[in-house]
Amino acid sequence: MKAFVTGGAGFIGSNLVDHLLSLGHEVVAYDNLSTGMSNFLTDATNHSHFTFIENDVLNTNALTQAMAGSDFVFHLAANADVRFGTDHPEKDLQQNTIATFNVLEAMRHNGIKKIAFSSTGSIYGETSVIPTPEDSPFPIQTSLYGASKLACEGMISAYCEGYGMQGWIFRFVSILGERYTHGHVFDFYKKLLDNPEELFVLGNGKQKKSYLYIQDCLDAILFAIDHAKAPVNILNLGTDEYIEVDDSIGFITKHLNIQPELKYAGGERGWIGDNPFIFLDCSKIRQLGSTPKFSIEQGVIRTLEWLQNNQWVLERRA
Amino acid sequence: MKAFVTGGAGFIGSNLVDHLLSLGHEVVAYDNLSTGMSNFLTDATNHSHFTFIENDVLNTNALTQAMAGSDFVFHLAANADVRFGTDHPEKDLQQNTIATFNVLEAMRHNGIKKIAFSSTGSIYGETSVIPTPEDSPFPIQTSLYGASKLACEGMISAYCEGYGMQGWIFRFVSILGERYTHGHVFDFYKKLLDNPEELFVLGNGKQKKSYLYIQDCLDAILFAIDHAKAPVNILNLGTDEYIEVDDSIGFITKHLNIQPELKYAGGERGWIGDNPFIFLDCSKIRQLGSTPKFSIEQGVIRTLEWLQNNQWVLERRA
Numbered sequence: 001m002k003a004f005v006t007g008g009a010g011f012i013g014s015n016l017v018d019h020l021l022s023l024g025h026e027v028v029a030y031d032n033l034s035t036g037m038s039n040f041l042t043d044a045t046n047h048s049h050f051t052f053i054e055n056d057v058l059n060t061n062a063l064t065q066a067m068a069g070s071d072f073v074f075h076l077a078a079n080a081d082v083r084f085g086t087d088h089p090e091k092d093l094q095q096n097t098i099a100t101f102n103v104l105e106a107m108r109h110n111g112i113k114k115i116a117f118s119s120t121g122s123i124y125g126e127t128s129v130i131p132t133p134e135d136s137p138f139p140i141q142t143s144l145y146g147a148s149k150l151a152c153e154g155m156i157s158a159y160c161e162g163y164g165m166q167g168w169i170f171r172f173v174s175i176l177g178e179r180y181t182h183g184h185v186f187d188f189y190k191k192l193l194d195n196p197e198e199l200f201v202l203g204n205g206k207q208k209k210s211y212l213y214i215q216d217c218l219d220a221i222l223f224a225i226d227h228a229k230a231p232v233n234i235l236n237l238g239t240d241e242y243i244e245v246d247d248s249i250g251f252i253t254k255h256l257n258i259q260p261e262l263k264y265a266g267g268e269r270g271w272i273g274d275n276p277f278i279f280l281d282c283s284k285i286r287q288l289g290s291t292p293k294f295s296i297e298q299g300v301i302r303t304l305e306w307l308q309n310n311q312w313v314l315e316r317r318a
Numbered sequence: 319m320k321a322f323v324t325g326g327a328g329f330i331g332s333n334l335v336d337h338l339l340s341l342g343h344e345v346v347a348y349d350n351l352s353t354g355m356s357n358f359l360t361d362a363t364n365h366s367h368f369t370f371i372e373n374d375v376l377n378t379n380a381l382t383q384a385m386a387g388s389d390f391v392f393h394l395a396a397n398a399d400v401r402f403g404t405d406h407p408e409k410d411l412q413q414n415t416i417a418t419f420n421v422l423e424a425m426r427h428n429g430i431k432k433i434a435f436s437s438t439g440s441i442y443g444e445t446s447v448i449p450t451p452e453d454s455p456f457p458i459q460t461s462l463y464g465a466s467k468l469a470c471e472g473m474i475s476a477y478c479e480g481y482g483m484q485g486w487i488f489r490f491v492s493i494l495g496e497r498y499t500h501g502h503v504f505d506f507y508k509k510l511l512d513n514p515e516e517l518f519v520l521g522n523g524k525q526k527k528s529y530l531y532i533q534d535c536l537d538a539i540l541f542a543i544d545h546a547k548a549p550v551n552i553l554n555l556g557t558d559e560y561i562e563v564d565d566s567i568g569f570i571t572k573h574l575n576i577q578p579e580l581k582y583a584g585g586e587r588g589w590i591g592d593n594p595f596i597f598l599d600c601s602k603i604r605q606l607g608s609t610p611k612f613s614i615e616q617g618v619i620r621t622l623e624w625l626q627n628n629q630w631v632l633e634r635r636a
Binding site: 085086089090093097098101104105124125134135136137138139140141142143144146147148150151153154155157158159161162163232234272 | 403404407408411415416419422423442443452453454455456457458459460461462464465466468469471472473475476477479480481550552590
């Protein structure tokens, strides 16, 4: 296939680009480098099947032109900053909702019929059903980020129905691994480099979250595209386990061989709109035949090792 | 209260304006008159507690200024054209999703904390659970209209969580009654005036839908605002019955005393994205204590009588 990857210089996007190239596909990465990094595409740029276009998904003309000739869109470009959503509510609207509309319109103008989309488990809000399956009770949104991803899911589904497209919507837990540039492992590691004696933790350390290692995530995405054949395929992607923030701190400090004093902000939420328990029921993708190879602990350690070997990323994202 | 009503010159909006004025509230109606009609506000404009502002919800400065001093927002302005959504997909994005973001931002800037919102039963897509309760399985969107209302619901809920607002989200069935200016009763009556011998019907006439009479709708909205006290209150509004399109044709032709030949386009859907069976479970609002007074048949007849007495509206919306 000729794949078009928005957010192609980002954490998940650049790993997907490498993965698709390794499978022999032609790839166009489209990224405005606002949070994506050109370093992440160093390997890809040496590849003859690869094109990089530095532009914004909000630039509709450029986007439509860039997409011409592609036959599959992986739409990963997004504002992924969940925590500070209420500081700048227009970001989720612009970079998630309107951006996704632009991607769908560019597909329509180019006659491209297939789209994979990175949604989120945050979309379930504070659901009462845990682990949470895809058809759990209609949730109430608790974050602007989740709400914007919900808006995107809805548009993609309606475009599939209205214009005969086919969609794969992936509701991710947090993804970990190489090129990870934000999230709790990043934050903790950065803080511990500054001061290995003390670690300040948002919330009470008991927030329960699930994580998935990037290579398992990519394997699941590509497996699902080959095996899920409905017009709209909505799939949770995660591991079949969860950990508490304190567990993760344990993995990290053990690996770094330090014993910082832990100071908790308190409260069961890390921030307004934070969900104290995210754990997805992934039976649907398991039944299709895809299972992750790495545990959460292995994912945390691999992330940490990559950060240790790529400390430039800590400066870049100060 | 001082109520701010977007879409205040529309079908539901203008009836709400009159209703609120009759209860002694101060009312500001905001409408761009693109589908709303100034005639609908004739009674209101004679009222000392009423102000009309002709402007667009997409004009953020005007909207923010107009809202100053109000303490409750009824956000009814919307593109309500479900059927032709795929002809102009940007309309639902602009007039529903972005417009609602603008309303929420204008509220935030003015420190207004309460919003009632007109959502839709279309949001349930083609759910497998009928009658459909508010917490039915997470649906897949089938129309751009439903998807845009879902986006609005999500933003409103996230604003309530993030900024301490309180929201009442009403998922309507189709509303009927005085000042009704689009929908099947309008279309059928208009066609039958042109040619009482023949009626062309989209779909097979067996589509099952539920309807609610406008005064029952307004009573339910105001009742819910007084009695539902959660931060986010999501409520289906409908009658506890449904009819088939053929039933409605029967009510209409009997009332008009004509016997047209019925010609069906065929198929179980009236159009792409049409839902062949909409019937909401309204137990939640019933348990609060609100029950409609009018049957669907009574609603259809009252709508028809109003159209007969206001034939100018048929010309205006040719």
